[in-house]
Amino acid sequence: MPQKFVVVTGGVLSGIGKGIFSASLARLLKDSGIDVNILKIDPYLNVDAGTMNPNQHGEVFVTEDGYEADLDLGHYERFLGINVSRRNNITAGQIYSSVIQREREGKYLGSTVQIVPHVTSEIKERITSMKGEVLVIEIGGTVGDIEGEVFLEAVRELAFEVGRENFLFVHVTYVPYLRTTNEFKTKPTQQSVQLLRRIGIHPDTVVVRTETPIDANSLYKVALFSGVSRNMVINLPDVPNVYEVPNVLHSLGIHNLVGEKLGLKIIDKFSWNYPKSFQPLKIGIVGKYLGTDDAYKSIIESIYLSGVQKPVVIDAQELEEMADEQIKYYLEQFDALIIPGGFGRRGIEGKIKAIKYARENKKPILGICLGMQLMVIEFARNVGGLTKANSTEFDPETPHPIVNMMEEQKKILHLGGTMRLGAQKTLIEKNTLLERIYNGKNLVYERHRHRYEVDSEKFKNLFKKPGEPGNKLIISAKSDFVEAIELENHPFFVGIQYHPEYKTRVGNPHPIFNWFVKVAGGK
Incomplete structure (x- = not known):
């Protein structure tokens, strides 16, 4: 069976929980008998997160093999109960450094080195070198960010090359609630999906992040204007404890939706032991x-x-x-x-x-x-x-x-x-x-x-x-x-x-x- 890919993109706002969603989905797939791996793509030009100020980017997470990573790799380890490595993170700095080194070594045989095909090929090589029956790929930032475009183009090309049936695109987006008119506003999400479609990626699933549960009519509008089946538009409202998210996604049956789309055999053995009450210690x-x-x-x-x-x-x-x-x-x-x-x-x-x-x-x-x-x-x-x-x-x-x-x-x-x-x-x-x-x-x-x-x-x-x-x-x-x-x-x-x-x-x-x-x- 060919390797399957789940690509998670973000829209409207950054920091809406793509990392938690990706880690939770990967955990569900792991507990469904799937050999799952996970990859974070960071579009910044830093080679790694080691020199970044925590006030700007959050903590630097250190892996077992001594890689200084984005904090999302910490989510992956905590949720999946595994040790990730430097291979589980790609940055634009790594990609461009590698391409420039290859050019200096004459590896491109005199070609004019360009974003397409040389940079996108480097990205695709890094992605396809990852093991696992299913690879969950989280692309940092939001659709529309100029620095992320090359990575979106790379996964679009890869989906074309290995077969669209082996890819599931999940777009995690934010729908704000306007209190003055007492309604959820779906227009930013519609525009975010349109941006993604212009790049050549049509999302299979839209995960709607909200502060409170959204009404069915608003979800229908997201489905209609995004061109996504209504059953593939999922609301994920804020929860008091992020460790409840796998339970929420499991109750929504997202692992079954992913299994059906990618032709995976799902054996549901979901087990999730997290603290549900907390001592009031200060x-x-x-x-x-x-x-x-x-x-x-x-x-x-x-x-x-x-x-x-x-x-x-x-x-x-x-x-x-x-x-x-x-x-x-x-x-x-x-x-x-x-x-x-x-x-x-x-x-x-x-x-x-x-x-x-x-x-x-x-x-x-x-x-x-x-x-x-x-x-x-x-x-x-x-x-x-x-x-x-x-x-x-x-x-x-x-x-x-x-x-x-x-x-x-x-x-x-x-x-x-x-x-x-x-x-x-x-x-x-x-x-x-x-x-x-x-x-x-x-x-x-x-x-x-x-x-x-x-x-x-x-x-x-x-x-x-x-x-x-x-x-x-x-x-x-x-x-x-x-x-x-x-x-x-x-x-x-x-x-x-x-x-x-x-x-x-x-x-x-x-x-x-x-x-x-x-x-x-x-x-």
């Missing part, structure tokens, strides 16, 4: 990227999937201006705190103040990546007496460089894709809280994304082994450098150099978050 993420919730997406979802309501993002810069008493008054409302990763010195002193408060007041706190480094710096300053301790990232002249750039990183000139990335071997020390969290495991593989490391050799007086006396930090995990620290006589003072949030799955949150929320809830 967890604060002391962060610096406040432009969008997506900046800390995987951390937020890890807390959510551990059965706790959505965390609150605290502005670390605001904490910088507060005295200790103000900090205490402000932070005591929270059941627990998270210090996430990040880059640059903005907000750093505010994070350190939050760590000091949590350490002194026995507030559960989890430091991730930069968060762990700052926990060591705070301890060095306020317990170890090294008042000017710092990271060379923030103060290159610090007399106490507790955190320093990794040796192999000092020779690197380019920023993109050059950090310590992906799954790395991590050794858990015996008789530590971390060992209990991992249920006795002493060897794990966790995903990393960093350039700096804690210098435990030069500042060894700050640290001790488990069971040794003294008020010092315990190194609870190590590889070639410090991977995790913890503190005795504290309910939860744990810092980790790696990113456990990237390995959370629906129905299986990372054990560090499970333990963290239990302690936050007083268990």
Whole structure:
């Protein structure tokens, strides 16, 4: 049987949930006995998401093989329960770089290199190299964006070449509700479909995104003016919990519609275990990227999937201006705190103040990546007496460089894709809280994304082994450098150099978050 393709495009607005829809549909197909794979196409010219500001584009998701990806790949992993790789993401930067390299190497034999056929051929090669009985392809952006046109042309050509019967085009679009006239306005969706048809793609299914359920007459208008069968126009209104979306799509029978259109044998064994109630714990993420919730997406979802309501993002810069008493008054409302990763010195002193408060007041706190480094710096300053301790990232002249750039990183000139990335071997020390969290495991593989490391050799007086006396930090995990620290006589003072949030799955949150929320809830 030839490979089948489901292409998901977006219309009217970006950010309407194409990634959630694509991940949910792929999960339904997986639970229908289909060997499914998934691909995200990003039309931006960046080679990957690694150098992007989280305030603009959301978090950078790191795959097992060390690829810095768009956050939608995090949705794919959480919903499908799989590890994706760099092959599951295509960017315009990758495509054009490859085409230019081929041209420089003379691979085009003197041809004038053009968008069609050379760029579109490169895209098609990348698509068809993906394995799977069905490949779900999500094309980022919206129809009408100039940067996305070449990708739409490529999938149009591919559908023609392999047979239209092997393709299903799904157009996810937004229908606004106009309160002044008390009606849904379908005209933007009609125009979006028309734009798609002018490119040469006729959608088989239109998924209508709305804030509230839409009336049948409006759906009929979408079908009529889009030229799509009424039973293939599906309303997907907002839900309070995005993990309900697979259930909604299953109840609508979309997996059967896809199976019928593509000639797939559907064996419905849908199973979806997600939290339906949430503890009213107030967890604060002391962060610096406040432009969008997506900046800390995987951390937020890890807390959510551990059965706790959505965390609150605290502005670390605001904490910088507060005295200790103000900090205490402000932070005591929270059941627990998270210090996430990040880059640059903005907000750093505010994070350190939050760590000091949590350490002194026995507030559960989890430091991730930069968060762990700052926990060591705070301890060095306020317990170890090294008042000017710092990271060379923030103060290159610090007399106490507790955190320093990794040796192999000092020779690197380019920023993109050059950090310590992906799954790395991590050794858990015996008789530590971390060992209990991992249920006795002493060897794990966790995903990393960093350039700096804690210098435990030069500042060894700050640290001790488990069971040794003294008020010092315990190194609870190590590889070639410090991977995790913890503190005795504290309910939860744990810092980790790696990113456990990237390995959370629906129905299986990372054990560090499970333990963290239990302690936050007083268990």
